[in-house]
Amino acid sequence: MTTPFPILFEDGEALVIDKPGGLPLDRPRAGGVSLEDRLEELRLGFQRPPAPVHRLDRDTSGCLLLARNPKALKRFAAAFEARLVEKRYLGIVAGPVSGTEGTIALSLSKISSASEGWRMIVAKKGKPAVTHWRKLAELGGHTLIEFRPETGRTHQIRVHAEHAFGHALLGDPVYGNGRGAARTMLHAAGLTVPREGKDPVVALAPLPADFAALGFADD
Template sequence: MNESQHSPSPQVQWVTITDDHAGQRIDNFLITFLKGVPKSLIYRLLRKGEVRVNKKRIKPEYKLADGDQLRIAPIRVAEPKPDALPSANLDKVKSLEKHIVYEDKVMLVLNKPSGIAVHGGSGLNFGVIEALRALRPEERNLELVHRIDRATSGLLMIAKKRSALKHLQDQLRQKTMRKQYLCLVKGRWPAKRRAIQAPLLKRELNTGERAVSVSPEGKPSETRFRIIESFSGATLMEASPVTGRTHQIRVHTQYAGHPIACDERYGDDYFDGQMQKQGLDRLFLHAFRLTFTHPVEETTMQLEAPLEPKLQTLLGKLRNNRD
């Protein structure tokens, strides 16, 4: 490999895939492996054949196998800023420590506050995953198992090992992991409506944000619902997504004519105004229960995160105002 004597030019990288990364898509592997390299550049490298597996061109969806030999062409990107990872001393980062509801050697589960994104991007300096990497510098393989919207609070799983990530994501794909949410919706939800099956189409806006709508061209999507408590003009619901589409619960409730309280994108202005008068200043959607198989112990685990006090207070006011 020739290299200029004067400038530290980027070099070809050779990587041998081990069993820990077997089964992972090449694009997802590179996004993690080439930290700081923009996704657009990673896909361009794949498209141009500048990343090869066993000397062959591959597509982004190629799944890695144990023993695969990767050749990654020299990549020149801007030097990462020294503050690319948030400081572990920042109050917002440190506060995440007290939101960890479960942790062991292979995973941790966080009760994510509303208003914090799960990862940086779209003008955000950092999200939950960057904050946890700053708090746990010794954990080199922290990865999100799944995502929840920035405005949504509740249980979020993070894997510490690639094997645990694969195990947990397999449960999501096979629909053996159960995620249950609490949401406050507009109006009186009909008791007979226990599920919504409506295909969802995702599109990206000019701002880089995602917007989702019900469309025959969308992907099959299903959410199951159960009434928890009825109020005057609102219903507290339990929502269990069978599929895991972007903004699924929010769009399905809107489609049913019962949007979630204080949903800036899919909500109802009049209903939101009524809830704001009662003190609500965030989306009333909370991932309160996770049921899954532990990736190592193979035991069934059920974790819960109660509603934060301000949501409990709102429900108390609604009970007092009930007809």
């Protein structure tokens, strides 16, 4: 049976898909296709369609965990909430990055305005957010960074990159200038979700074609 997306992991309670960049999870107000429209195709013989456990931005590609039943959804969501899930992202920063590795700890808060919509900002009274990073390669004025977020705040990696490095992710229209790529260059490359009494859910998403087109490879 063909599936609408590459499947990176599958068992009786979990499905990890390789979500393409540009596909939103929820149906956009302006219309257009979303993951919501494709969940029925991911039933694959099961009684009900799977449900996303966590969120990836529209532009972000890579590992997305779906639960195949309500009990699994509750358990997986609790693992994310308890920060037991290991997440590995790859991002292309639109400029040079000094240093080779480090940790960014900047609290984040949401703001919104009628003219610009909403965005996340660094704010002392915001929610704590921690991201570990490591430089993998520099090429053509851009830098490939591995991000391992400890927390899972909205737009965390995007805001942390812009503040810590002085450059946003390539193609980011909100925290950068939106130039250099057709999307915000962020990829969920790896996901490990522990399970009590079972082997963990482990998934790896290959580097997308638009990363490779810029000359980068995942080490």
